[in-house]
Amino acid sequence: MRHLISAADLTRDDAVLILDTAEEMARVADRPIKKLPALRGRTICNLFFEDSTRTRISFEAAEKRLSADVINFAAKGSSVSKGESLKDTAQTLEAMGVDAVVIRHSASGAPYRLATSGWIDAPVINAGDGTHQHPTQALLDAFTMRRRLVGRDAGIGQGLDGKRVTLVGDVLHSRVARSNVDLLHTLGAEVTLVAPPTLLPVGVESWPCEVSYDLDSTLPKTDAVMMLRVQRERMNAAFFPTEREYSRRYGLDGDRMAKMPEHAIVMHPGPMVRGMEITAEVADSERCTVVEQVANGVHTRMAVLYLLLGGNEPAVTHTRTEGN
């Protein structure tokens, strides 16, 4: 694997290797000194053309923990406002010695274009493009599910076979939903989408998942429910569902959460719109893994960066006894 553009490009072996490597990275995070020398001397550019809190900071933390040099580029305040193209921006950064590019862009396909155009030689990692893909989000979600539903040690070498995952809400605009459906299917999970008909994409019937319009009947049969943000910024205002109408049918509150099996978890990729797709009671409950997903994002992105750039050296040298 030279680039990471889409979760659909990952084989089961690729995905399990990334999750297992992320567990190694998590053990490093448990140590007093969290840094590894694996990417010392390498320069990684975080190229963000669209806003982000979690993904941008998580990649930066992952890069620094691997001892890489980090360049952060935000389109706001750059020469993009003067009309500079993606090609010229990327070539300018590569001329400064960048070894890998992490890119977020509002245009679906921008990371693929960057990786395949020949404009630059550096590996490209997709940090979310339009409504298309967000592969590292799907990987950190799968990592969180595997830990919670299979076990931290028991999960090593395993996928998510037979686990029932429900994704709820604005599937139409969600790169998180697309990436998760692809990756969860590859890992053996059974995925159900629950959404209003107006927020499902054309062609969803061909996706490797079930579709339902009834959240209440789906929740008792789920091991993990992932609430999706309603992406008003990508919608025509005429098609906004009212908050009340949406949350009555598709929002997760305490009464609905009580319909889930006791072991089942509640997930959200963030940012959450509290009161719309998820109530504060659920978001702050012990069953909700939102903060855990953020922490796992750093381990998972360290694993992706290490596997793409780190060569064949072992990521972690076990000089301490287990548990340190």
Ligand code: CP
């Ligand atoms: N989950 C996610 O991609 O969040 P950000 O937009 O804050 O990066």
